[in-house]
Amino acid sequence: MRMSSSPASEFGPELRRRRLAAGLTLTRLAELLNYSKGHLSKIERGQKVPPPDLARRCDAQLGAGGELERLAPPEGPAGRGTGAGDIAADEESVLLRVDRDGVRWPGGLGRRQLLAAGATSVLGLGVAGAAGAGRAVAQEVQGAQGVQGAWEVSRPDVSPTEIFRAQFEQMRLLGQSTDPALLLPMLTVQTHTLRELALQADTVARVRLLGLAARYAEFAGWMAQEAGDNPSALWWTARAVELAEGGDDRDLGSYTLVRRALVTFYAGDAAATVGLVDPVARDGRLPPRIRGLAAQREAQGHALAGDHTASLRSLDRARELFDRSAADGGGGGPVLGTSNLADPAAMVTGWCLYDLGRPAQAAEVLDRECAGIPAHAVRTRARYGLRRALAHAAAGEAAHACAIAAELLPLVTGLRSATIATDVARLDRELSRFRADPAVRDLQPALAAALHPRS
Template structure:
């Protein structure tokens, strides 16, 4: 058995030509395979001729698959009997009265979380949210029946699922739901003995406030995050980034510069820290892109456009991260439009439009709306006007 499969607690079933299925029980495997294909629960239900409710119950472990349903799912996913075999093995989660062994649960679902994050970055929230909520339900049902450190591990993993579910809710344009899931992440993190999630949650809330245009609240929350007793250098760097961008939105160049300097200091302090953390690693971000975003908000269009261009040339965005790729491309286009280089701006937007339609992200649509506002202040030809109008329609969802 592959060591990775052993860690997950189950030997994977075989599909066509000996193809390995992902590790986990029927529900975990089903959620993973569906998400890999980029199918929503509705789309998968249509293909398998199984109701959406049944699929959610299967993925969350609330229901065992009947032979007929397992065969229908197997056929829709093309696993060549692998799902039927897995269903026949009866690999279900523990009953409520049983003690849960955390190792297989944590190892299997940590992999699923990693995969769902990648899918969310490339396809958008609609393809992963149902799986995230279903798995979160499994974890929170299992945690009370684990003991000692194992219970803490499951609560912490549930907290991470909740934090990402909150991010997906924000991407879907539902800030209230994003806040609800962020608060659940704090509660479940505390159950697992980790107070740092409370500090990082303030950063997330600052971003939500910034996204709705409340820069004052965003700055206040970022400062609270930086001063939180459990804040790590990574969290303080994220907080400084949010503060810098909020100050820039308010037009305060001096406060923005001070926050950018704090970001650099905290980011340097965090280099080499491989402990488990909340939020993306700061070394994976780009100080140049953060500064360019601030310059754009300060309406310093020429330097912003130059910084965006230099960064994209030096370090192109990963093809799998369509969300970031689209977001920064539209910011570059907005800077170019502000610098009266509308032709270059429209070329970037035209290339990026298919990605924006595919991922259906509220944060990316907001960036597109800012491009439209800036582009409409410039003299445009017929083709450019048509693109700007199409962008406006897409930005409003």
């Protein structure tokens, strides 16, 4: 019977016990893990605390079934975000809000200015294609006086739903390369405007407008999480459910559980992540894509818990559901989840393999999948590309990891993503073991800039 006072103090002795049972010397285990023998020796003797990433790799190498990872101290949330304990936020503390009295946030514009800005945004972009996004945004910032001119050149036969639908796609494009905090005011105004239009519309148009408003609110939740504001992210997610129900869209309510699970996932809560999405993944009444996204998130939760078998099983289910969704034509409407990955299940497999302590396998998968990310999908390229660099660093390929990261870190400073910052911090820790490597030294300024962006 163990007499240790805490899980952290049990890790070293348990690691040594399992290493010896596997017939491995300390030197050989260090080689397999791409760690120094001296560092591992100090961990076994309880003189150093094991980082979570090392605990996962020890767990995988020794076949501990998640036991070693559970004994390691938990990893706190990174970036500008808040932890899982902030999920039940007081609504009054949420910075950006939409309610029956209009759009309000401290120190912001008044109602008339906000609605004018919203009209300018919608009418300025109109139904322009992706190539015109930059020009449309430039028109937008000219102010409310441009509304009349924009209306005169817009097509009279285009419904408000079509205009807002086109604008939503533009917002998603902007979300790939823009500080998310800059998009939130626009998304707030547009969500509010859609709801106001819905209240004045006939039944058919009202359902469409509310359904689209729900998609805006869901996207605003994602941008809030990217900006590091988890309470606002969850507030927006709740508003998306309410709007979706008003638009007779019951499926989106289930998808918001997938969104909520992303918050718990980045907070490091594997059990909550799996618990939120497991019912969604198994609900045969839901569209295959929503179930596939839920199964994918479930796989990430299992990987975080060190459960290799359950993670790969969930990934297989996700792949099957995505294939079924593609065969069905996707169900119409704006795509839920990312639209920039050719094979989402394959990409997330690479992500999970890293969390399961198998960095070399993860790097192989991520090398292949990252090559297919479109050039315009900057946020997606940075997210998965940095995970790829992290996998190579963990596999002992420091120079290759630095070469990958050198292309991506300049993008990170502009994206200001709290979730991507998690892997930037992990990459910095991994590379700290190779400080003597010239490539690592050369990368330090870019790493520092990404870790501590100027406000």
